[in-house]
Amino acid sequence: MDVAALRSELPALERVVYLNAGSVGPAPRGAIAAAEVELHDQLEAARGGGDHFTRAITLAGRLRARVAALLGCDPWEVALTGAATDGINAVVGGLELGPGEVILTSDEEHPGLLAPLALARERRGVELRIAPFAEIASAVGPRTRLIACSHVSWISGRIVDAAALASTGVPVLLDGAQGLGAIDVDVRALGCDYYAASGQKWLCGPIGSGYLYVRERALESLAPIAPGYSSLSDPGRPLDLPLADGAARLDRGVPPTHQAAWSLAAIDVLADAGLAALYERAARLAHGLAEQLAATGLTVVGRDASTLVSWEARDPELEAARLHAAGFLVRQLPGTPHVRAAVGAWNTTDELERLAETATSTS
């Protein structure tokens, strides 16, 4: 793949060694340009008119189809949300669950997944069970109604054994915040019922964008937790709550045109580089970084063929700040002794060698 071409689309890379797409990815030139076109359209045209609404609906439809292709599903199985957490809340809050029923999760989950689970426990008396990330499937019991866990652990970068989860027969919600856009995703092969993804991380989309895959068999059991005008098939009889077709009933309204255009153009930039090549290169670079860090005596945690590399530091907050000052945009993982580098296909071996040297030098 043409790394120089990809890097030239991402000007933030000139300022820092960008290793935090696990939080928010770099913004592409083409995406910002596309957003600006839509801002100007909103300025000049009447936003309150039917033409603008039609344009917004059209862009939303294109985005849904584009993301469905990335996920390996049909467009009507995709909801346009505002974040991975939105999708997780839509599932955990949308299912009829109560006392005596168990949601099974893991010990490597993000607050954006755990907070919705905590709410289900507090408000609805659902029981939570927490298993080690590698042993989730074997912790399924007769009262387990949902498995909710990461596709790729934000802590260790490990990839969940989705086949083992699917074989339990319990519906599976995967938190794909470190999945979609970072590694190849095929929701049918994963066998999950729900896959919640971020737009602003590995897909380099705007903050406030995300996606939720809902498998056909799982849609009818999911009530929208925050229904509005666009959830309805017939806004003329809202008290009957007639829901729109497909996962679109779970959309967070129609995305603003500048947000949708940004999302689409950012995916174009990644697709132009070649998605398979992008995934392969990012995983290879991450693997190389992990080996270099380990070779210099650092303790690298977990790992798998993902884009995340975490290692132990005596004072992870201080170490992240020190690396940041040296030009490396890494992050500390709160509540853990870990510093994490989120490696993108846009990184270079030179950048990662320098990180390994710098991280080593004072640990």
Place this chain on the structure above:
Amino acid sequence: MDVAALRSELPALERVVYLNAGSVGPAPRGAIAAAEVELHDQLEAARGGGDHFTRAITLAGRLRARVAALLGCDPWEVALTGAATDGINAVVGGLELGPGEVILTSDEEHPGLLAPLALARERRGVELRIAPFAEIASAVGPRTRLIACSHVSWISGRIVDAAALASTGVPVLLDGAQGLGAIDVDVRALGCDYYAASGQKWLCGPIGSGYLYVRERALESLAPIAPGYSSLSDPGRPLDLPLADGAARLDRGVPPTHQAAWSLAAIDVLADAGLAALYERAARLAHGLAEQLAATGLTVVGRDASTLVSWEARDPELEAARLHAAGFLVRQLPGTPHVRAAVGAWNTTDELERLAETATSTS
């Protein structure tokens, strides 16, 4: 007030007679420029770094304070939502309500309020009672736990008798979609517990912006319906669900910087024109339009000192389309025989005279 100066900030007014801020308001030049500055900052700087996060938090804080001043409350009583419907869902979904308890509403409500109520009935067995808009307070019964209705009816433009509602002692949620930015709002004087406002309508902000006022005494009884990272005071222990201080716990994440900057700059444009003068002029123009329409024999419905003027048409959809083709951006109200003009201070008497003539000529 300087109408020409205000109009020059709103280029969409050159294309159409803009009478649909009740759906989406015109976008101001300064707001689009402010959004572009933030898009470029996101392009050039590292969005994944602490500096960007700090910038986003700072803009969110400024926006919260600015909107609190508009509402007449304290900043910590304001949540940054994505739409008025978001705020309504946060209240209706966030309260502990169940069978045997009643939510009282009116016969002039928007699907964005009715859909959340329908969900409360369907999922939690809450009873709904619907009273005529002018008689809500007298329909309160011993099992009424919440009054949820419009501040200004989107159908008739009538303003609710908030004092009568407050005197019932039942918590009141006002849907302020046609209130904040259109007429003077003072949540303390209104005596409501919750006020849900839109950002994209009368405040001319971006689609995907909204605000929720929650009175101090009402905050603790409200659980976030979709908690995430930013709902928590301590993201290090999400399973305990320690909630952030104030209404910010109900924020829909931290707004993207370009959205917050747009919102702030749009409020600046309105404030530069003078908010009191803006409200006075819009109400006066709307009153004049209603009189002209009535004088030509049309049936104007409801009315009050608001910015909405609705009238009956034999075929309202066709009439709205015909007026649209003639350059008037009005809307038909689905499920009613009404066409509605949402009059802004940016309109001129000439525009409204022409509308009255045109609407009359073929009805």
